[in-house]
Amino acid sequence: MRFHKAELFLFLLMLLIGIGGFFSWAAFSAATGGIVVGGVETAANFAFMGAVLSALAVVCGSLLVFPIMTRSLRERGTLQRMTESLSVRSQSLEHAAVTDGLTGMYNRRYFDEALAEYLQAFGQIDKPIGMVILDLDHFKKVNDTHGHDVGDEVLRQVADCLQVFTRYHDVLARLGGEEFAILSPNINERQLFNLSDRIRQAVSDLRIIDGNVTLRVTVSAGLAIWDGVExxxxxxxxxxxxxxxxxxxxRNRVCAA
Known part of the structure; x- marks a missing residue:
């Protein structure tokens, strides 16, 4: 078994302290006429050797053991900070992997995973699940006429609009391009239609300013209620x-299955 340098120095320090302690005990015993006999001169020699070994122990601890311990603590602190940083970065990357960078909504990957979990969970308790697919009307014309920066702003405002009208347990996602989706559990077709139509109306009321031009956009939506087996x-x-x-x-309307 191989020992670390710090362990070897610690053993040396303990040995010096032990021998120094022995000489101190021998000096005391010689001076008081105990087990070790030798008188004052012998006691002085033992005391001197104990002092020398104690000094060596202090030097060993100060120059060898202490620097290694200090460096080890610094390295441990650095590793801990790196681990914490990597953990935060990992969480950020994990969040980024399921989030749309433009709108802050969930992406298609997250939506598909949530859909599978919702179908399993709500199927066990026999509760309905509604799905709404929304698509902006003539969005290509917005990009072609006003540029992608304006198109991005339209997508962000529509995403904000969706978040205003949905519940905390509804899953919102941007599936790609100008297509969005809502997964809404424990809801019937009439309620889902009304929700979708309110969103449609709110989107049509949006005003996006591009210089001296005010844009208006509309959205079409299709919805379906899970039949429990599909x-x-x-x-x-x-x-x-x-x-x-x-x-x-x-366009600018809601249709239900």
């Missing part, structure tokens, strides 16, 4: 089909 992908396809139906009927 997969998440099948539920999404039903809601998406209703979204395209809303587009086909003229």
């Amino acid at each position: 997969s998440g992908e099948e539920l999404y396809r039903r809601a998406d089909k209703q979204l395209y139906e809303a587009k086909r009927k003229g």
Whole structure:
């Protein structure tokens, strides 16, 4: 078994202290006529050797053991700070992996995972789950006419609008481009339709300023209520089909399966 340098120095320090203690005891015994006999001169020699060894122990502790302990504590503190920093960074990266950087909403990856968990959890207690797929109307024209910076601002304001109207346990996500989704548990079709229509109306009331131009945008929405047996992908396809139906009927409207 190999010993660390600090352990070897500690053993040396303990040995010096032990021998120094022995000489101090011998000096005391010689001076008082105890087990060690030798008189004053012998006691003085033992006392001198004890003092020398004590001095060596102090030097060893000061120059060898103490610096190693100090360096070890500094390294431990540095490693602890690095670990904490890496932990924070890991949490940030984990959050970034499931968050849309532009709007701050969840992304498609998180939405798909939440959908699978919700179907399993609410299926066990026989509660409904509603899904809404929303898509901004003629959004490409906004980007082409006013630029992507204005288009990004439109997406951010729409995302804020969605967050205002939804509940804390609803899952909001930007699925990509100008498409958003809401996963809303324990809700019936009428309630989900009313929620979607309020959002549609609120989006149409938004005003986005671009210089001396005020933009107005609209959104189409398709919704579906989980039937209790279909997969998440099948539920999404039903809601998406209703979204395209809303587009086909003229946009700025809500259609339900």
